[in-house]
Amino acid sequence: MSQHPFLLPDDPHAPFPPAHLALRQPDGLLAVGGDLSVPRLLNAYRGGIFPWFSEDQPLLWWSPDPRMVFHTQDVRLSSRFRRGLRRSDWEVRADTAFAQVVAACAQAPRPGQQGTWITRDMQAAYGELHRLGHAHSVEVFDGGELVGGIYGVAIGRMFFGESMFSGRSGGSKVALAGLARRLLEWGWPLIDAQVENDHLPTLGAVSMPRDAFLAQVESLASAADTPHDWQARFGRLPARDLSPPGAP
Known part of the structure; x- marks a missing residue:
């Protein structure tokens, strides 16, 4: 195994x-350099790789090992929260405020971190992915106020989560x-959550060995089901519908 990360060539289409x-230390560091062009980013996600x-x-x-993922049928909210x-009068929508969600994620404080990895260049790159139908946001509104959201990249039947905010x-x-509910209805089984933190397991995230994760990505990302018009397909989901009748 290389003791140093690989240096990427200038060609954005290079594998x-x-x-x-x-590398094992730091866990998952694979490569350095390149750019944030659309071809490079899509190649990365198809290979289970992300920029950070x-x-x-x-x-x-x-590409860390293990990988944190959500099985869409196992995302959980506490009984009290449900x-x-x-x-609640909140409503969940998709792709109606992508740039706002990304900007809010960039500004959200993260325990133990200073600054943000969602730089201006990152925001521009994912904005271009969104324009081309590859990146999507799910937003929570209280009337006209944006009160939460998540964004990520969709390829085939695989959703790669990038960040979320409250x-x-x-x-x-x-x-x-809301994202998990819709993806489950569409037959999308996984949401990539990248790396573990203390919060994710409380919502149902689990660790998956990298080899198993990569096998899932190879299968799911090659599926012919990438809806570009998420706003219409997602529709409007009342937050109260995320607490099924009779649930504790």
Whole structure:
């Protein structure tokens, strides 16, 4: 195994090195350099690789082992939170405020982190992915106010989550639960959550060995079901519908 990350060539269509060649320390660091062009980003996600770097770092590409994922049927909200949703007027939508969601994610404070990896270049790159129908946001609104959201990249029947935020308590949970509800209905079984933190397992995220994750991505990303018009297909989902009748 290489003891250093691979240096990517200038050609944005050049393949990435296999993910299993990523370093163990730091866990999952695979490559350095390249750019955030659409072909490069799509190649990365299809290979189970994602960019993650700070403003003062070179462009870094990662594929950690294990990988955090949500099975769409297993995203969970606490009983107390679901009881509160029954009285909620919040509504979940998709692709009506993509740039706002990404900007809010960039500004959200993260415990133990200074600054953000969602740099201006990252925001522009994912904005271009969104314009071309590859990146999508799920938003939670209280009337006309954006109170939570999540965004990521969709390829085939695979959704690669990038970041989420809460403008009000619980906003990100509702966005995630709404996303999982729709993906489950569409037959999309997984949401990539990238790396573990203390919060994700409380919502149902689990660790998956990288080899198993890559096998799932290879199968799901090649499926012919990438809806570009998420706004219409997703529709409008009342948050109270995320708490089924009779649920505790």
